Amino acid sequence: MSFRLKGTSLAGLAATLFPFGQSPAHEIVGNRFFPATLGIDDPGVNDELAVPTVDSFHNGDDPPVRQRDISGEFSKRITDDFAISFGSTYTFLNPTDPIAPGANGFQNLDTTFKYRVFKNPEHEFVMSVGLSVEWGGTxxxxVGAESFNRYAPNIYFGKGFGDLPDTFSWIRPVAITGQVGYSIPAENFTTTFGIDPDSGALITDTEFNPRVLNWGGTIQYSMPYLKSAVIDLGLPDFFNHLIPLVEANLQTPVANTMTSGTLTTGTINPGVIWVGNTFQFGVEALIPIDWQSGSNIGVIAQLHYYLDDIDPHGIGKPLFGGSTQPASPFPR
Incomplete structure (x- = not known):
């Protein structure tokens, strides 16, 4: 489950257009466990619940606004390879200017339809496709929620390095994941009307709603994989549950950009995930790549439950099809 940067100005474009949605799943491919990361969606489908995800940062508005979000998402498998997730975020905006008013409210509801199309255990590779919908007006x-829908077809992939030869055994715990999406607004432009306070004349303002390439990835080093598939270093058990990682969330307007420009915005997020049998906890820093992405380093944290491990014969079971092996990252 990922966070969604939310802004109230054009300078905070990443905030309003980032449709990756909260990452709703973890995945096991061969010996490789792909955790649910906080910034981008991982490449698998499972039954999971991410509550809560909390973040705090200064967004890219001018002047900057201190933003805090609390969000949650529920993902449910319809079949073993197809899942639907629903997510919502409540935002608190606190301007750094004490005179400016703040604002609180819900962001638009997000829904993601996701289908796993390929899985290769031998090479620890998995790929899925999906469609994310941000329901305008909800x-x-x-707090910057748009009045129109946005539709984002996405491609997700994950690749572990466990198939490397023995001479590269220390690199085997490394894995990469990625997501590429194309956000399409239901309306090409938005026109607002006002009255000039001096002349009383009608004023119109048109803002073009850009189409945006959303792209990101992670590089992660799995300590559970190191112990189970490479070497047991005899470390305290706590360290054998850690997955250090670095994520990147980037957004580039690529069409209908007359009023938005084409500047790429986003964050680089170093952090760590602690993985248990039925849940995980993650925390990452949010480092903006430029001043239009934010004015300081923020933080995000998430508690994530594996419903397919908690109740594999009930809520964690696909609606159609039999029970599947619980996707625990540790041997039972």
Whole structure:
């Protein structure tokens, strides 16, 4: 489950257009466990619940606004390879200027339809495709929620390095994941009307809603994989549950950009995930790549439950099809 940067100005474009949605799943491919990362969606489908995800950062508005989000998402498998997730975020905006008013409210509801199309255990590779929908008008305009839908077809992939030869055994715990999406607004432009306070004349303002390439990835080093598939270093058990990682979340307007520009915005997020049998906890720093992405380093944290491990014959079972092996990252 990932966070969604939310901004109230054009300078905070990443905030309003980032449709990766909260990452709703973890995945096991061969010996490789792909955890649910906080910034981008991972490449698998499972039954999971991410509650809560919390973040705090200064967004890219001018002047900057201190933003805090609390979000949650539920993912449910319809079949073993197809899942639907639902997510919502509540945002608190606190301007750094004490005179400016703040705002609180829900962002638009997100829904993601995701299908796993390929899985190769031998090479620890998996790929899925999906469609994310942001339902316009379900959130508050006060916190930047748009009044129109956005549709984002996505490609997700994950690759572990466990198939490397013995001479590269220390690299085997490394894995990469990635996501590429194309956010398409249901309306090409938005026109607002106002009255000039001096002349009383009608004023119109048109803002073009850009189409945006959303792209990101992770590089991660799995201590559970190191112990189970490479070498047991005899470390305290706590360290054998850690997956250090670095994520990147980037957004580039690529079409209908007359009023938005084409500047790429986003964050680089170093952090760590602690993985248990039925849940995980992760925390990452949010480092903006430029001043339009944010004005300081923020933080995000998430508690994530594996419903397919907690109740594999009930809520963690696909709606159609039999029970599947619980996707625990540790031997039972």
């Amino acid at each position: 959130g508050s305009e006060k």
